[in-house]
Structures are given as structure tokens and as C-alpha cells.
Amino acid sequence: MKKIFEEITINKLTLPNRIFRSATWEGMCDDDGRPTDQLIQCYRDMTEGGIGLIISGYTYVVQSGKQLPGKMGLHTNDFEDDYRKMFNAIHEAGGKIAIQLVHAGGQANPKVSGCPQEAPSAIEAAQFDSVPEAMSETRIAEVITAFGNAAERAANWGADAVQLHGAHGYLLNQFLSPLTNQRDDNYGGSIENRARFSIDVYNEIRKRVGPDYPVMIKLNACDELEGGLQIDDALYAAKALSKAGIDLIEVSSGTGASGDKTPVRTGINKPEKEAYNLTYAQKIKEAVNCKIIAVGGFRSLETAENAVADTGLDGISLSRPLIREPNLAARWKSGDTSPSTCISCNKCFVPGLKKKGIYCVVDKD
Numbered sequence: 450m451k452k453i454f455e456e457i458t459i460n461k462l463t464l465p466n467r468i469f470r471s472a473t474w475e476g477m478c479d480d481d482g483r484p485t486d487q488l489i490q491c492y493r494d495m496t497e498g499g500i501g502l503i504i505s506g507y508t509y510v511v512q513s514g515k516q517l518p519g520k521m522g523l524h525t526n527d528f529e530d531d532y533r534k535m536f537n538a539i540h541e542a543g544g545k546i547a548i549q550l551v552h553a554g555g556q557a558n559p560k561v562s563g564c565p566q567e568a569p570s571a572i573e574a575a576q577f578d579s580v581p582e583a584m585s586e587t588r589i590a591e592v593i594t595a596f597g598n599a600a601e602r603a604a605n606w607g608a609d610a611v612q613l614h615g616a617h618g619y620l621l622n623q624f625l626s627p628l629t630n631q632r633d634d635n636y637g638g639s640i641e642n643r644a645r646f647s648i649d650v651y652n653e654i655r656k657r658v659g660p661d662y663p664v665m666i667k668l669n670a671c672d673e674l675e676g677g678l679q680i681d682d683a684l685y686a687a688k689a690l691s692k693a694g695i696d697l698i699e700v701s702s703g704t705g706a707s708g709d710k711t712p713v714r715t716g717i718n719k720p721e722k723e724a725y726n727l728t729y730a731q732k733i734k735e736a737v738n739c740k741i742i743a744v745g746g747f748r749s750l751e752t753a754e755n756a757v758a759d760t761g762l763d764g765i766s767l768s769r770p771l772i773r774e775p776n777l778a779a780r781w782k783s784g785d786t787s788p789s790t791c792i793s794c795n796k797c798f799v800p801g802l803k804k805k806g807i808y809c810v811v812d813k814d
């Protein structure tokens with residue numbers, strides 16, 4: 450039986466425990482996407498707080514893929530020294546970090562990116578502010594290469610792993626979803642075609658980083674939108690990615706347009722509301738060979754332990770509880786097992802949007 454405070458090996462990377470920091474936009478980079486000392490401190494706090502693996506905030510691979518301010522960029526060679534400094538600081542503190550790679554597609558913000566929005570299809574969607582430009586096959590090939598370039602930079606500069614953002618309505622998810630992908634070429638139509646972009650991106654990254662480097666994906670099991678990606682198509686994508694060689698899938702759900710079923714659900718105030726992607730994660734776990742973790746609403750050690758012991762997941766991941774309490778994993782390990790005091794209000798986004806960097810605004814007394 451697996452235990453939460455037990456080692457896990459992902460490809461050649463061994464982690465001290467199975468509590469992951471789920472990717473969380475920190476809003477702590479400069480306007481060009483360069484990591485700052487504030488971000489390094491944020492990662493050091495979580496490392497010293499006992500987290501198994503930090504997954505960075507979503508990091509754009511091309512300028513047009515930028516959404517929120519203060520987001521990290523890996524679209525250029527210019528930031529090599531800054532990234533090396535950040536990775537060294539985390540390693541010196543004894544931690545490990547994966548970089549989450551993203552293109553926001555139709556959810557990008559032209560005011561922040563300075564570029565028009567691009568997406569699989571030029572259509573209106575509830576999660577898009579305006580109608581994006583449809584990507585040509587040439588543009589698709591360029592973006593696949595850009596994902597490869599970014600992954601190679603991360604690996605060469607010292608990141609321990611990369612994670613593709615295939616969830617929450619961003620570009621990979623837009624290709625997977627029949628709602629936002631209405632193409633009639635090899636990238637649209639059947640789920641085989643809609644999954645092609647994610648597989649091509651994965652294959653390009655694997656080619657660049659080699660067989661021994663951990664490559665993961667955060668995948669929506671369901672968009673929680675009528676006409677959007679549903680579990681059966683997600684299962685197809687998970688199986689295809691697992692067969693192609695992906696090392697780990699982190700299971701999430703929802704988009705910014707999914708109402709109560711947003712990826713970042715509020716009001717998790719009783720055990721029944723915790724772990725809201727667990728059933729989806731279990732279904733995917735049963736269908737694939739790669740490692741599976743679940744994100745979404747884990748607040749107590751007991752729920753996390755049950756997810757790995759009873760459900761057989763390989764780990765769990767946390768976002769908001771670590772904004773409030775970066776040392777939560779160490780606290781639980783030390784024997785203080787009271788649940789996270791995060792009230793899931795989502796007010797942590799507010800200071801980030803004001804370019805101050807995210808933090809928990811709720812009184813800690």
C-alpha cells in the first residue's frame with residue numbers, strides 16, 4: 450500500500466514524498482517574463498516547507514501564449530542566468546522543480562502579450578474574450594517547435610522536469626475539446642485527430658530532452674461544459690500519451706467558463722467537498738501505465754493518504770493550501786495533522802493581478 454510520506458520515482462527523478470505543488474501562477478516575474486528574487490523566495494519557502502516537487506506557475510513558450518501579468522516566460526534564451534540562479538537556489542535548499550509549459554491560446558490576453566489571440570479555430574467560446582485567429586498548419590508546427598525549445602532550455606538550465614499544461618481551457622485543451630476545435634484537417638474532428646497536437650508536442654519535447662528526463666502533463670478529465678471534452682475522450686488522450694511515453698498525468702477538470710465546476714472550486718468546507726477530481730483520476734489510473742496524481746480541493750492529510758492508499762494514486766497535488774501555508778507538508782509530517790486552514794475563497798488572485806505577487810489575504814490568527 451502506497452503512503453504519502455514515501456519516496457516516488459518519476460522516470461529517473463526520485464522525490465522524498467508524494468505531495469506535489471500544483472502549478473500556480475505567482476505573478477512574480479517582471480513584465481518580460483523574467484523570474485525575480487521574489488519568486489525564488491516563494492519556491493525556497495515551499496522547499497523548506499517539505500514539498501516533494503514544486504511545479505512552477507504556467508510558463509509561456511511563445512509571446513502570444515501569455516495571459517496574466519507577472520507570468521513566467523521560457524520563450525527566449527535571454528533569461529538563462531535568471532533561471533539558473535532560480536534552479537540553483539531551489540537545489541541548494543534541497544528541493545526539486547518542474548516547469549509547467551503553456552500556450553494560453555484563445556485565453557491569452559492581447560493587452561498583456563501584445564499579440565493577437567490564436568487558437569485551433571476562429572470561433573466564439575465562453576472562455577474567450579474575443580474570436581481568436583485560427584492557427585495554420587505552419588503555425589501549429591512553429592508552436593510545437595516552441596514547446597520543444599522551451600523544454601530544452603528548462604532541462605539544460607537545471608529544471609528537474611517539465612509539465613505540459615493540457616487542462617483548464619488552454620491551447621492543448623482547446624485542441625482536445627470539440628467545443629473549441631472545429632478544424633477539418635488532421636488536428637480536428639475525431640478524438641484521434643484532436644489529441645494529435647498534444648501528442649506531437651509531447652513527442653517533440655521527448656526528442657529534445659531524451660528518454661531519461663521526466664515529462665508530465667496536467668490533463669482535464671472533463672471540461673464540465675456542454676459540448677466540451679468529456680471523460681471518454683480524455684481517457685483516449687491519457688492512454689495515447691501514456692503509450693507515447695509520458696511519465697505522469699496530473700488529473701484536473703473544468704475551465705474558467707465552467708461555473709461551480711471551475712478548476713479552482715470555492716467553499717471546500719467539509720470533507721465531502723475535498724478531492725473533487727478523485728473519481729476522474731481513478732478512472733484514468735485504471736486505464737494507463739504511467740503515474741497518476743490528482744489535484745483539486747485536498748485539504749486534509751487523511752484525504753491525501755486515502756487517495757494513495759485506497760484509490761492507488763501515485764500522489765496528490767496542492768495549490769491554494771500552499772499559498773497560505775508553504776510549510777504544510779512539513780507540518781503534517783511533523784505530526785501536526787490538522788487540515789489546511791485555506792478557506793478556498795480565491796482572493797489570493799487579487800494581489801497577483803495588482804502585480805504584487807499572490808499571497809493569502811485572509812487573516813492568519
Ligand SMILES: Cc1cc2nc3c(=O)[nH]c(=O)nc-3n(C[C@H](O)[C@H](O)[C@H](O)COP(=O)(O)O)c2cc1C
Nearest residue numbers: 471472473474506507712713744745746767768769
Ligand atoms: C492563484 C492561482 C493560480 C493558478 N495558476 C495555475 C497555473 O499556472 N497552472 C495550472 O495548471 N493551474 C493553476 N491554478 C490551479 C491550481 O493548480 C489547482 O489546479 C486548483 O487551484 C485546485 O487545487 P487546490 O484546491 O489545491 O487549490 C492556479 C490556482 C490559483 C489559486
